[in-house]
Amino acid sequence: HCTIDLPGEDATDVRQALSMLPARSFHLSASRGMLTALLDSGNALFPGLRWYLLADERGPAALVPLQWVRESDSRLRPVALYSLSRFELLYGDALVRDDVAPGSVIDAVLNTVRAGEPRPDVLRLRDLPTDSALLAMARERTGTGDMITKPGTSLLSGGDNAATWEASLSKNLRGHVRQAAKRLAARGPVEIRTAVALPDIQAAFARFLVLEASGYKGTLNSLAHEHGDRQVLEQALYHHAATGESLVMELWVAGALAASQFGICRGNRLFLIKVAYNEELADASPGAFLMAELMRWVSDHPELAVVDCCVRQKWHDRWHPDLEDRTVATLANRSSWRGAVIGVMRWVR
Numbered sequence: 001h002c003t004i005d006l007p008g009e010d011a012t013d014v015r016q017a018l019s020m021l022p023a024r025s026f027h028l029s030a031s032r033g034m035l036t037a038l039l040d041s042g043n044a045l046f047p048g049l050r051w052y053l054l055a056d057e058r059g060p061a062a063l064v065p066l067q068w069v070r071e072s073d074s075r076l077r078p079v080a081l082y083s084l085s086r087f088e089l090l091y092g093d094a095l096v097r098d099d100v101a102p103g104s105v106i107d108a109v110l111n112t113v114r115a116g117e118p119r120p121d122v123l124r125l126r127d128l129p130t131d132s133a134l135l136a137m138a139r140e141r142t143g144t145g146d147m148i149t150k151p152g153t154s155l156l157s158g159g160d161n162a163a164t165w166e167a168s169l170s171k172n173l174r175g176h177v178r179q180a181a182k183r184l185a186a187r188g189p190v191e192i193r194t195a196v197a198l199p200d201i202q203a204a205f206a207r208f209l210v211l212e213a214s215g216y217k218g219t220l221n222s223l224a225h226e227h228g229d230r231q232v233l234e235q236a237l238y239h240h241a242a243t244g245e246s247l248v249m250e251l252w253v254a255g256a257l258a259a260s261q262f263g264i265c266r267g268n269r270l271f272l273i274k275v276a277y278n279e280e281l282a283d284a285s286p287g288a289f290l291m292a293e294l295m296r297w298v299s300d301h302p303e304l305a306v307v308d309c310c311v312r313q314k315w316h317d318r319w320h321p322d323l324e325d326r327t328v329a330t331l332a333n334r335s336s337w338r339g340a341v342i343g344v345m346r347w348v349r
Contacts, residue, residue, distance in 0.1 A: 002108040005051040007043035014039060014051050017060035021095035025131040026267030028310070029084075029093040033239030033264065037232045038065055038084065038092050045091075045228030046084050052109045054100070062105045064134075065092040068120075078121035078338045081109065083134055085126040088152060088311040088326070091232070094133040102133065103140030110333040121338035123331040127152065130325055138329035146346065152326030154309040154316040162296035173318065176285065177292045183284035188254025192293050195248040198241040204248035205237060208260045212276035223274065233273060240264045249297065251277075251290040259286040261294065268305040270298055291319070 005014050018039070023030035043049045048068040054061040067082040084092040096102055106123070113119050128135040138147065159165030166174065184190050195204040213224035223230040240246040247270065251259040259277035263270050272294070277287040298304045309316055312323065332346060333339035 001056075002052055002054045002112040004112060004114050005053060007049060011039060011051075013055075013060075014053055014063065017053055017055075017063045017095070020060050021063055021097055023093070023095060024133040024136065025093070025129060026269065027090070027093060027129050027132065028236075028264055028266060028271040028273075028308075029090040029129070030095065030133070031236070031240070031264070031266055033236040033245075034232070035063075035065070035092055035095070036239060037235035041228065041231035041235060042084070042092070043228075045086070045232050046082075049084070052112065054105060054108050058097075060097070061100045062094060062096040062108075064094040064105060064109055066109070066123075076121070076338050076341060078342060079118050079336075081120050081123045083125040083128070086229070088127050090127045090129065090132065090134075093129075094137065096133045096137070101140070102137040106137045106141045106331065110331070110339075111335060119333065119336045119339075121333050121336045122342050123329075123333070125327075125329040125331070128327040128329065129153075130327075132327075135327055135329070138327075138331060141331055142329055146331065147327055147329045149325050149327045151323035152312055153324045154312050154319075154321035155324050156295060156307040156309065156316075156319050156321050158295055158299035158301075158305055158307070160299070162299045165295055165299040166292075170320070173320075176318075177289060180285035180289040180292075184251075184253050184258070184281070184286060184289060187281070187284065191252040192290075193250040193252060194297065195250070196241070196244060196246065198238060201237060201241045201246050201248055204250060204260065205234060205262060207250070207257055208248065208262060208274070208276060211257055211260055211278065212274070215276065215279045217276070237262060237264065237273075249290065249294055251286055251293070253281065253286070259290040261290060263307075265304060268303060269308045270294075270304055270306070271308045271310055273310055287315075288318070295319075 028034055046067045052064040069080045071078050071080050125134050195201050209224045213222040237246050245265040248262040258281050261275040263272040332343035334343050
């Protein structure tokens with residue numbers, strides 16, 4: 001059977017499922033820290049968030065976080081369920097027990113409603129990694145025309161150690177990093193600080209918020225001004241700090257914070273969530289210098305091999321990233337009349 005849990009309701013069963021169900025992948029979207037943060041604070045970031053909990057005689061079978069949206073960009077005004085995605089980053093993947101067919105989870109989600117609510121007409125899944133449980137669910141229920149796969153997230157590979165990674169860089173990139181080091185050193189003593197323990201993480205994260213808001217993002221989408229995003233990412237960061245999986249790396253120049261970045265380690269990846277730098281030092285490239293320090297740190301780490309940039313941005317090109325595919329899937333619910341119309345329209349196209 002399938003139940004729907006909304007924010008503010010008793011989440012005991014959902015928390016139990018979070019603790020019991022296996023993650024399909026090591027992606028950040030399937031981590032206990034991120035999913036717990038979404039359970040506690042996600043509705044501020046994804047209004048209409050709900051949790052579909054499937055269970056049988058063996059206990060929790062699947063847990064699927066989705067966002068309920070009444071779409072208004074067509075005359076149909078369908079009820080849609082969205083994957084939790086922002087800025088090309090999937091925040092919350094599904095958890096599915098190993099013996100449960102992914103396609104059966106889709107059927108349960110599309111055919112479960114709360115009293116007084118309309119049946120969902122369409123399921124829209126975005127930014128799905130190749131090993132996502134949501135993608136496995138979609139593959140069992142879609143035709144090839146309902147899925148689009150394209151290059152997505154930037155991945156930066158480390159070396160066997162810091163020295164081999166640096167030797168693998170192009171001559172121009174190696175020269176750029178060295179020139180940045182010289183320019184920064186000319187302004188005063190240069191220091192790299194790495195926070196991994198919870199108290200240090202908390203203090204460094206607070207400094208990150210101030211630094212990011214002081215630049216151009218201060219008037220756009222800095223975490224200091226994005227309450228929902230900050231709550232979710234902060235809680236996930238603190239959760240994984242308890243297991244030594246969180247990192248805040250800072251660059252200090254002449255006793256002042258020049259750049260900062262934070263992320264979470266999962267499997268052999270460091271998911272680099274956010275970066276910020278003092279824009280008054282832009283000519284000395286503090287961000288590039290700190291990224292090089294991060295790559296050296298990852299290369300010397302006994303378990304990490306890759307920095308996952310979580311999104312795809314132009315500045316990544318300098319580091320010659322590999323691009324990991326992301327998939328968008330649309331599943332029409334043919335048991336609703338709007339869903340049937342959407343399915344026919346998509347088939348015609």
